[in-house]
Amino acid sequence: MPMAATHSSNRKLHDAIFEASKACQDAAAIHGADAVTNATIGVVLNEEGNLAVLPTMEKVYRSLPMSELSAYAPITGLPDYTNAVIDLVFADNKPDGYFAALATAGGTGAIHHAIANYAERGENVLTSDWFWGNYNIICNETGKNLSTFKLFDEEQKFNIADFTNKVDELLKKQNSLLIILNTPAHNPTGFALSENDWDQVLDVIKSRVANKKISLLVDIAYIDFAGEKNATRKFMKKFSNLPENIFVMISFSMSKSYTLYGQRTGALVGVSSSKAVIDEFVDVNKYSNRATWSNINRGAQALLIALSKDQAAKKIFENEREELYKMVQNRADIFVNEAEKCGLNHLPYKGGFFISVPADDPVAICNELHKELVFAVPLKLGIRIAACSVSSKKISGVADKLKAAFNHFKN
Amino acid sequence: MPMAATHSSNRKLHDAIFEASKACQDAAAIHGADAVTNATIGVVLNEEGNLAVLPTMEKVYRSLPMSELSAYAPITGLPDYTNAVIDLVFADNKPDGYFAALATAGGTGAIHHAIANYAERGENVLTSDWFWGNYNIICNETGKNLSTFKLFDEEQKFNIADFTNKVDELLKKQNSLLIILNTPAHNPTGFALSENDWDQVLDVIKSRVANKKISLLVDIAYIDFAGEKNATRKFMKKFSNLPENIFVMISFSMSKSYTLYGQRTGALVGVSSSKAVIDEFVDVNKYSNRATWSNINRGAQALLIALSKDQAAKKIFENEREELYKMVQNRADIFVNEAEKCGLNHLPYKGGFFISVPADDPVAICNELHKELVFAVPLKLGIRIAACSVSSKKISGVADKLKAAFNHFKN
Numbered sequence: 001m002p003m004a005a006t007h008s009s010n011r012k013l014h015d016a017i018f019e020a021s022k023a024c025q026d027a028a029a030i031h032g033a034d035a036v037t038n039a040t041i042g043v044v045l046n047e048e049g050n051l052a053v054l055p056t057m058e059k060v061y062r063s064l065p066m067s068e069l070s071a072y073a074p075i076t077g078l079p080d081y082t083n084a085v086i087d088l089v090f091a092d093n094k095p096d097g098y099f100a101a102l103a104t105a106g107g108t109g110a111i112h113h114a115i116a117n118y119a120e121r122g123e124n125v126l127t128s129d130w131f132w133g134n135y136n137i138i139c140n141e142t143g144k145n146l147s148t149f150k151l152f153d154e155e156q157k158f159n160i161a162d163f164t165n166k167v168d169e170l171l172k173k174q175n176s177l178l179i180i181l182n183t184p185a186h187n188p189t190g191f192a193l194s195e196n197d198w199d200q201v202l203d204v205i206k207s208r209v210a211n212k213k214i215s216l217l218v219d220i221a222y223i224d225f226a227g228e229k230n231a232t233r234k235f236m237k238k239f240s241n242l243p244e245n246i247f248v249m250i251s252f253s254m255s256k257s258y259t260l261y262g263q264r265t266g267a268l269v270g271v272s273s274s275k276a277v278i279d280e281f282v283d284v285n286k287y288s289n290r291a292t293w294s295n296i297n298r299g300a301q302a303l304l305i306a307l308s309k310d311q312a313a314k315k316i317f318e319n320e321r322e323e324l325y326k327m328v329q330n331r332a333d334i335f336v337n338e339a340e341k342c343g344l345n346h347l348p349y350k351g352g353f354f355i356s357v358p359a360d361d362p363v364a365i366c367n368e369l370h371k372e373l374v375f376a377v378p379l380k381l382g383i384r385i386a387a388c389s390v391s392s393k394k395i396s397g398v399a400d401k402l403k404a405a406f407n408h409f410k411n
Numbered sequence: 412m413p414m415a416a417t418h419s420s421n422r423k424l425h426d427a428i429f430e431a432s433k434a435c436q437d438a439a440a441i442h443g444a445d446a447v448t449n450a451t452i453g454v455v456l457n458e459e460g461n462l463a464v465l466p467t468m469e470k471v472y473r474s475l476p477m478s479e480l481s482a483y484a485p486i487t488g489l490p491d492y493t494n495a496v497i498d499l500v501f502a503d504n505k506p507d508g509y510f511a512a513l514a515t516a517g518g519t520g521a522i523h524h525a526i527a528n529y530a531e532r533g534e535n536v537l538t539s540d541w542f543w544g545n546y547n548i549i550c551n552e553t554g555k556n557l558s559t560f561k562l563f564d565e566e567q568k569f570n571i572a573d574f575t576n577k578v579d580e581l582l583k584k585q586n587s588l589l590i591i592l593n594t595p596a597h598n599p600t601g602f603a604l605s606e607n608d609w610d611q612v613l614d615v616i617k618s619r620v621a622n623k624k625i626s627l628l629v630d631i632a633y634i635d636f637a638g639e640k641n642a643t644r645k646f647m648k649k650f651s652n653l654p655e656n657i658f659v660m661i662s663f664s665m666s667k668s669y670t671l672y673g674q675r676t677g678a679l680v681g682v683s684s685s686k687a688v689i690d691e692f693v694d695v696n697k698y699s700n701r702a703t704w705s706n707i708n709r710g711a712q713a714l715l716i717a718l719s720k721d722q723a724a725k726k727i728f729e730n731e732r733e734e735l736y737k738m739v740q741n742r743a744d745i746f747v748n749e750a751e752k753c754g755l756n757h758l759p760y761k762g763g764f765f766i767s768v769p770a771d772d773p774v775a776i777c778n779e780l781h782k783e784l785v786f787a788v789p790l791k792l793g794i795r796i797a798a799c800s801v802s803s804k805k806i807s808g809v810a811d812k813l814k815a816a817f818n819h820f821k822n
Contacts, residue, residue: 118414
């Protein structure tokens with residue numbers, strides 16, 4: 001007899017990443033860690049295969065007084081934290097309008113709140129067909145459905161036509177629509193919308209909203225691994241002076257940007273031309289904060305505050321992060337160059353932790369790749385390769401092995 | 412125009428604790444901190460008014476390698492953490508049955524999951540009329556309603572009659588029922604169910620469940636401030652061999668027990684005579700973990716593991732906590748003794764952070780008390796005094812001032 005409520009009792013996670021990672025561990029136990037290539041892990045490992053921790057982050061964290069680690073933070077977050085987050089999210093590209101930010105349990109918590117509070121129960125949330133699987137889990141958990149548009153057209157460019165069709169389709173059935181775009185450094189492809197793509201997206205939203213409501217959540221979890229600070233944030237300026245019934249949220253995470261994955265600290269930022277919309281945003285998300293986790297890790301918030309206030313430490317920290325970004329970018333470049341040489345089709349990578357290769361049967365290709373002791377994550381539409389965690393030495397040759405795995409199934 | 416979804420847009424927290432605390436800060440700014448008594452704060456402050464941090468907890472936390480603070484934990488928690496939690500929750504009173512535990516964002520996160528997953532949408536959850544206000548917030552957030560039974564009868568003993576009536580009433584309308592009991596060291600009264608109260612509660616549940624389903628959540632957030640380890644946990648043995656359609660959950664929190672409020676780490680523990688019920692418990696709560704916060708603070712989990720494995724440190728730590736418990740208990744004793752001397756009625760306090768005094772108009776009494784520069788929290792049914800945060804010197808006299816405030820409104 002199930003004891004859980006009817007809406008919950010059949011829920012069970014299918015964890016493709018865990019399974020792929022387990023297969024790699026099993027192989028490493030037989031062949032040795034040096035012999036296997038684990039392209040499943042979603043954190044930055046250094047060239048020696050250990051978790052990369054930014055030294056200045058550690059130094060500042062270690063210097064925090066215990067009271068900052070022990071005490072509760074306010075429900076919405078420490079004010080200095082949420083203010084610093086707004087500055088970090090936009091850099092020099094702050095749009096005109098009203099703002100607020102609330103601390104959340106990592107980027108996940110921010111996305112949870114956006115979906116919980118900005119989509120009607122039983123209705124559809126729209127994102128691209130290549131998406132972080134957790135969007136779907138959060139929709140199920142909060143009683144929403146996830147719809148997708150094709151991220152790429154036949155030339156592997158942003159598919160504005162399918163985006164437009166899906167927006168039109170859903171607005172026929174719904175009075176409000178939440179759209180999630182994960183850009184730049186999209187997980188799992190590394191894609192980013194260009195300035196022109198953004199203009200088209202906002203034109204579609206503005207021309208379709210009429211007397212309905214559209215909320216847009218931009219997931220920027222990987223933005224600090226996508227390029228120069230202001231270049232990667234330039235699109236945010238376009239959120240200036242939107243109509244009141246178009247609301248923009250941005251989910252911020254300390255996980256990747258501070259190599260502080262395990263501390264579960266992020267934020268949800270809201271931007272609107274209406275003060276009332278921002279007041280409501282604070283009220284409903286403060287309520288959700290209280291109801292789901294009460295308040296957020298104060299230590300991680302204090303770390304971000306300290307790093308924001310100490311200009312000297314901040315500069316060293318940003319340089320260290322720049323080095324980490326370049327290390328990941330260099331690995332991705334190796335893969336992409338080799339893929340192009342051997343004729344392996346991959347999706348347009350512009351930055352971030354992952355590169356994706358489309359496939360009809362990703363599980364079969366990944367299993368074939370296991371014979372070469374290379375382990376990647378089979379998604380629904382293709383294979384995800386983690387540039388963040390595979391050393392430059394090991395990532396060299398992966399594209400050719402992947403191409404050979406595809407060839408194995410040809411004829 | 413509200414942009415939030417219809418189920419969210421009117422949500423706004425009314426924070427009585429925050430307001431009372433603000434009034435105290437304003438008074439302290441005028442009269443000086445020494446002149447005011449702040450009985451609103453829900454954390455242990457030492458006799459000097461500073462946050463009490465257990466020294467061995469700090470020492471062990473500071474010794475953790477940065478990788479333990481930086482890396483992600485598994486979705487359900489580190490296995491050594493959840494195993495240690497099960498041992499800590501039950502001590503020598505482990506009931507017969509199957510168990511599992513999952514890491515959650517503090518005690519709040521555990522309660523959130525229990526309500527989200529073990530009550531039907533639109534139906535009622537039952538708790539006592541003196542209750543931690545967040546139970547109601549969580550019910551609203553997850554689409555449930557909160558019903559209450561009278562915690563005390565006219566003799567201020569556990570009101571089994573009203574408990575029974577409310578269970579009967581709800582089971583007429585619902586096929587399943589989630590009951591929340593916060594004991595021992597109940598917030599806000601300090602009450603604890605006796606062994607006899609527990610027998611009666613379980614008799615009612617067993618005699619009423621028939622072919623329906625009853626889940627029981629025991630909130631033990633303050634248990635380590637309630638008395639001797641095994642004496643306070645003796646009731647847990649009664650959860651042995653319950654029918655499969657009675658499911659027991661326990662919410663565990665590191666906030667108070669480790670003076671680690673701000674790290675947001677707790678757990679939800681399940682106990683059942685059915686392995687299938689426990690498997691389902693893990694599946695649905697793992698799903699909820701992934702959907703709400705992905706995973707939980709690894710550093711705090713690593714701390715608890717380290718403290719559990721190092722027997723010498725554990726012993727010193729437990730002695731330090733015992734001292735903290737005695738300090739709080741001593742303050743509560745001062746209040747209770749003075750209340751009895753001056754004839755101030757208070758609810759039966761047996762341990763924990765808070766003592767409560769019933770009142771018809773708690774706000775008026777609290778405002779009257781402000782004239783004496785004493786600040787407490789007005790709840791719906793009475794006034795909450797924080798023994799955890801008021802020094803023994805300052806708590807002396809509070810009962811008399813409270814009695815005088817009541818007298819002010821007599822005639």
